[in-house]
Amino acid sequence: MISVAEATRLVAATIRPLGVEYLSLTLAAGLVLREDLRADRDFPPFNRVAMDGIALNYAALAAGQQEFRIESTQFAGQPPVAVADAKAAIEIMTGAMLPAGVDTVIRYEDLTFRNDEAGHRWAAVQVPAPRAGHNVHSQAADRRQNDLLVPAGTVLGPAEMAVAATIGAATVAVTRRPRVAVVSTGDELVPITDTPAAHQIRRSNGLMLQAAAETAGALTEAFHFDDDPVALRQGLPALLTGFDAVVLSGGVSMGKADFLPGVLRELGVEQLFHEVRQRPGKPFWFGQQPGGAVVFALPGNPVSSFVNFYRYARPWLQAVQQPAVTVVAAATIPAVLTQPVDFKPPMTHFLLVSLEPGPDGRLLATPERAGGSGDMASLLTSSGFLELPPDPEHFPAGTVLPVWRFR
Ligand SMILES: Nc1nc2c(c(=O)[nH]1)N[C@H]1C(S)=C(S)[C@@H](COP(=O)(O)OP(=O)(O)OC[C@H]3O[C@@H](n4cnc5c(N)ncnc54)[C@H](O)[C@@H]3O)O[C@H]1N2
Numbered sequence: 001m002i003s004v005a006e007a008t009r010l011v012a013a014t015i016r017p018l019g020v021e022y023l024s025l026t027l028a029a030g031l032v033l034r035e036d037l038r039a040d041r042d043f044p045p046f047n048r049v050a051m052d053g054i055a056l057n058y059a060a061l062a063a064g065q066q067e068f069r070i071e072s073t074q075f076a077g078q079p080p081v082a083v084a085d086a087k088a089a090i091e092i093m094t095g096a097m098l099p100a101g102v103d104t105v106i107r108y109e110d111l112t113f114r115n116d117e118a119g120h121r122w123a124a125v126q127v128p129a130p131r132a133g134h135n136v137h138s139q140a141a142d143r144r145q146n147d148l149l150v151p152a153g154t155v156l157g158p159a160e161m162a163v164a165a166t167i168g169a170a171t172v173a174v175t176r177r178p179r180v181a182v183v184s185t186g187d188e189l190v191p192i193t194d195t196p197a198a199h200q201i202r203r204s205n206g207l208m209l210q211a212a213a214e215t216a217g218a219l220t221e222a223f224h225f226d227d228d229p230v231a232l233r234q235g236l237p238a239l240l241t242g243f244d245a246v247v248l249s250g251g252v253s254m255g256k257a258d259f260l261p262g263v264l265r266e267l268g269v270e271q272l273f274h275e276v277r278q279r280p281g282k283p284f285w286f287g288q289q290p291g292g293a294v295v296f297a298l299p300g301n302p303v304s305s306f307v308n309f310y311r312y313a314r315p316w317l318q319a320v321q322q323p324a325v326t327v328v329a330a331a332t333i334p335a336v337l338t339q340p341v342d343f344k345p346p347m348t349h350f351l352l353v354s355l356e357p358g359p360d361g362r363l364l365a366t367p368e369r370a371g372g373s374g375d376m377a378s379l380l381t382s383s384g385f386l387e388l389p390p391d392p393e394h395f396p397a398g399t400v401l402p403v404w405r406f407r
């Protein structure tokens, strides 16, 4: 049996960056960018009016002029009007391009209007602008043309999507999504549309692991096999060659129907480890098909599958999407135990916790009253799991430990 550190190292050693594909930006949210995105124009691209009101020449205001004749009106999306009279103003809307000849905007709230007998509209400034350029978002104030905005390797989140859209990156180079086969095994498991007999349960690990893998960027397909070595021998080879990763659940411990480790080895999958000094998830089996898929055979108990997915498979899925990552990043943050915890076995203990910010801003972790690794409902009320090292046996309240967050 190996340690969690050794298991982490062996999983990390199988990380190979996936290839690049060119996708419509509309399909790329959440994927990893594989090219640098640079500004096609200045940000903003023109002197942009920031308030609805009037645009005028600050020099006139500074010279004591209080009332301005409205020469014309300009809306956003219109080319800038020509300003004929340096002492007049343009009625102008937020988002419009500031015309040459005016430099300052006074908002409607700071103006009063009147019409004269000749039919001209006049605006009287009630609150003078403090400086030239007031209420104008100047061209290139934020970024300059050709500035690096989003470097390769960044995940395209909402902010990156906005910037990519504004520079017209209609097609982007991204890491292709990892293809993951999610496989449940077990004779006791019936489809979710069935009413289980008293001795049966519905298949839940498959959908759980598909959801977890999809949120890590994977494209998943679901499969199920009974505890039948013949069916496994027939069905698994296509998955081992057709996917980047195969995530199985169940059938890896010591029972008489736990055929997976033997069948996987028979099919040529190189076993990298079986059994890790950890709870839950001691029977975790991990291997790699030469030239094919990496195989995470997770123990079947729902909490065990879940925790081991988040501890090993999710970091792997994230790393293969990153061009430069060669180790599984420790996706943990420190949290403070609110209650003492005792755990005697010389194993790493993954402890489900709820999380809340403490008065000093540190994250407080309170252990869930979980009924063991079959208690899938305990996942509903926890937000992560602490990683307690194999020793000591006693962790007093106040101990700071790494937490793996899944919520
Ligand atoms: N003699 C020993 N027995 C067991 C050991 C051990 O070390 N020695 N380890 C225990 C631990 S720890 C775990 S975890 C389980 C893991 O066993 P398997 O991976 O072989 O899983 P199964 O026996 O197939 O299933 C365990 C449990 O989980 C339920 N399950 C499985 N798949 C699903 C699914 N897709 N959806 C919902 N529930 C599922 C299954 O019905 C069982 O109740 O072994 C212990 N035994």
Ligand code: MOO
Pocket (backbone or CB within 6 Å): 278, 279, 280, 281, 282, 283, 299, 301, 304, 373, 374
């Ligand atoms: O993985 Mo097992 O959970 O330790 O029950």
